[in-house]
Amino acid sequence: MLSQVVELIENKDNFAITTHIKPDGDGIGSSLGLCWLLRSLGKNAEVVMNGGIPQAYSGLPGVDQIQNVSSVNGKYDAVFVIECSDLARPGIEGLEDQFTVNIDHHATCEHFGTINWIDSTASAVGEMIYNLCKAIGGRITPEIAECVYLALVADTGSFRYSNTSDRTLKVASELVKAGAKPAKVGEAVYNSYPWSRIELMRQVLDTVKRDGTGRIAILRQTLAMGEEAGSVDGDNNGFVNIPLAAKDIVAVIYMREIGKDQFRASLRSRGNINVAKVAEQFGGGGHKNAAGLSINGPWDEAEATLITAVSAAIDAAAS
Amino acid sequence: MLSQVVELIENKDNFAITTHIKPDGDGIGSSLGLCWLLRSLGKNAEVVMNGGIPQAYSGLPGVDQIQNVSSVNGKYDAVFVIECSDLARPGIEGLEDQFTVNIDHHATCEHFGTINWIDSTASAVGEMIYNLCKAIGGRITPEIAECVYLALVADTGSFRYSNTSDRTLKVASELVKAGAKPAKVGEAVYNSYPWSRIELMRQVLDTVKRDGTGRIAILRQTLAMGEEAGSVDGDNNGFVNIPLAAKDIVAVIYMREIGKDQFRASLRSRGNINVAKVAEQFGGGGHKNAAGLSINGPWDEAEATLITAVSAAIDAAAS
Numbered sequence: 346m347l348s349q350v351v352e353l354i355e356n357k358d359n360f361a362i363t364t365h366i367k368p369d370g371d372g373i374g375s376s377l378g379l380c381w382l383l384r385s386l387g388k389n390a391e392v393v394m395n396g397g398i399p400q401a402y403s404g405l406p407g408v409d410q411i412q413n414v415s416s417v418n419g420k421y422d423a424v425f426v427i428e429c430s431d432l433a434r435p436g437i438e439g440l441e442d443q444f445t446v447n448i449d450h451h452a453t454c455e456h457f458g459t460i461n462w463i464d465s466t467a468s469a470v471g472e473m474i475y476n477l478c479k480a481i482g483g484r485i486t487p488e489i490a491e492c493v494y495l496a497l498v499a500d501t502g503s504f505r506y507s508n509t510s511d512r513t514l515k516v517a518s519e520l521v522k523a524g525a526k527p528a529k530v531g532e533a534v535y536n537s538y539p540w541s542r543i544e545l546m547r548q549v550l551d552t553v554k555r556d557g558t559g560r561i562a563i564l565r566q567t568l569a570m571g572e573e574a575g576s577v578d579g580d581n582n583g584f585v586n587i588p589l590a591a592k593d594i595v596a597v598i599y600m601r602e603i604g605k606d607q608f609r610a611s612l613r614s615r616g617n618i619n620v621a622k623v624a625e626q627f628g629g630g631g632h633k634n635a636a637g638l639s640i641n642g643p644w645d646e647a648e649a650t651l652i653t654a655v656s657a658a659i660d661a662a663a664s
Numbered sequence: 665m666l667s668q669v670v671e672l673i674e675n676k677d678n679f680a681i682t683t684h685i686k687p688d689g690d691g692i693g694s695s696l697g698l699c700w701l702l703r704s705l706g707k708n709a710e711v712v713m714n715g716g717i718p719q720a721y722s723g724l725p726g727v728d729q730i731q732n733v734s735s736v737n738g739k740y741d742a743v744f745v746i747e748c749s750d751l752a753r754p755g756i757e758g759l760e761d762q763f764t765v766n767i768d769h770h771a772t773c774e775h776f777g778t779i780n781w782i783d784s785t786a787s788a789v790g791e792m793i794y795n796l797c798k799a800i801g802g803r804i805t806p807e808i809a810e811c812v813y814l815a816l817v818a819d820t821g822s823f824r825y826s827n828t829s830d831r832t833l834k835v836a837s838e839l840v841k842a843g844a845k846p847a848k849v850g851e852a853v854y855n856s857y858p859w860s861r862i863e864l865m866r867q868v869l870d871t872v873k874r875d876g877t878g879r880i881a882i883l884r885q886t887l888a889m890g891e892e893a894g895s896v897d898g899d900n901n902g903f904v905n906i907p908l909a910a911k912d913i914v915a916v917i918y919m920r921e922i923g924k925d926q927f928r929a930s931l932r933s934r935g936n937i938n939v940a941k942v943a944e945q946f947g948g949g950g951h952k953n954a955a956g957l958s959i960n961g962p963w964d965e966a967e968a969t970l971i972t973a974v975s976a977a978i979d980a981a982a983s
Contacts, residue, residue: 507847510840511837518836527820528826531821536909540912550865550866553863594859
């Protein structure tokens with residue numbers, strides 16, 4: 346609960362903050378935002394993470410001070426664990442021996458923390474960090490504002506997804522008033538890729554096709570494409586959503602080759618079409634409109650299998 | 665001025681509203697938003713326009729009541745002219761004989777109206793319509809909220825452009841509270857294209873290349889591509905921005921073939937690179953970071969000419 350978090354911060358001094366590996370914008374923005382908040386209150390705080398930080402977040406204030414670690418010892422009064430479904434997600438050993446504060450906005454989150462503050466009405470953990478700042482009587486510094494604004498932008502698709510509430514936009518307004526620059530954050534999140542993203546997009550989009558009914562779009566990313574483009578992790582962010590620009594497309598299957606006859610598939614859908622259930626049939630999972638799974642087999646066969654499964658989900662939603 | 669607009673509305677009863685031909689989201693959203701505001705105040709109001717409405721706006725409340733006209737006579741107490749640089753932009757005859765109210769957020773707008781209300785600090789005319797509603801003591805109905813929210817989204821690139829202020833986001837928050845649905849508006853603006861958009865994107869992106877310095881990206885759209893894709897007006901919206909996702913690209917040249925050796929070129933740039941000045945060299949114009957022009961000649965020669973001109977603008981910005 347929020348009141349427990351406030352009390353902890355008021356009574357202790359040494360904190361670490363961590364989030365899941367391969368952090369998204371909400372994970373990294375909220376972690377840094379909380380770090381700046383704690384420091385502004387006169388506390389010792391540092392962000393600890395295992396692994397690299399995507400280029401999109403390299404301009405955030407404090408990102409150069411993040412500690413790259415694979416374990417933590419007992420030197421902290423508490424470790425804040427941001428946007429993690431369980432305690433293994435940060436990929437850091439020793440967390441189970443720490444006093445941990447679990448902060449998340451996913452209702453499905455395990456209550457693994459010593460304190461658990463879960464608010465599934467928040468669009469992003471960033472919104473919760475803003476609320477924490479207000480609850481503790483802190484000032485939104487320009488550093489907090491920039492980090493938390495990025496968290497909001499990342500998790501709401503720049504205020505386009507259905508999780509965008511009037512409160513989200515009110516918080517965003519306050520963050521801009523406190524110094525966040527929407528254009529700067531937008532450039533960082535959407536326009537800081539290497540050229541290989543464009544080259545990869547060209548090749549992937551060249552494979553686009555529709556199923557026989559014209560309702561499902563299919564995209565393929567071969568191993569060779571990634572190599573030819575010299576692409577890096579994350580270059581294909583959002584490619585799966587491109588065909589949804591066409592109003593008649595209600596689902597997308599994005600198949601990425603990861604080895605001989607081995608594929609990762611990302612699924613997207615509109616409205617009531619539940620692709621999480623499709624993914625579960627293949628041992629994967631996700632949300633209703635965005636899910637993922639692994640599948641083997643000759644490419645054409647695996648694709649046909651997925652088209653059949655997604656078609657069934659479309660028909661189920663229509664009935 | 666706003667006070668004159670309020671006084672006019674309070675004292676008169678019969679209004680028309682119009683905007684420029686080929687309306688963008690701000691033009692159509694603000695026009696319909698104002699129409700709903702006037703009606704909620706018990707006034708007679710209708711939107712009159714010359715020409716079609718893009719598919720993206722077909723779901724807006726009131727769009728089916730828009731009058732398609734090529735001229736207006738004297739039956740209105742006043743005609744509101746939304747987001748037009750001059751009185752020719754609506755493409756409607758007879759406006760010069762009307763009492764007109766010019767509402768715009770572009771500082772360069774001609775003061776062609778009987779009343780001129782220009783607010784260049786507003787991100788969109790939509791923000792001004794919200795302010796008008798507040799100034800006149802009106803209630804933000806769900807219809808007003810949805811139309812004005814779309815206007816804001818369209819003119820700020822979903823709150824990503826530098827015109828997004830804390831006031832913009834505050835207004836957006838109030839509109840959502842009043843009934844606007846961010847996800848619905850986002851779907852309408854970004855995801856309501858025909859399939860031909862995807863096919864055209866595939867073909868255009870297949871032409872992507874960089875200049876020798878790796879700073880300029882070039883895209884080509886041939887007449888044949890549009891025909892093969894069966895594409896419609898607006899299908900290529902935003903294609904010119906795709907290469908800006910790569911951080912090393914500081915300018916984009918998008919050349920669209922419109923006839924034998926005839927081209928329309930769209931230019932985009934980052935930061936201080938002024939492509940409006942480049943466009944002016946060829947009789948075109950626009951804003952610092954987004955401009956357009958017409959150019960003739962064999963394709964390769966015209967392209968080389970533009971690369972030289974844009975390169976000079978890049979060098980000028982760096983010096």
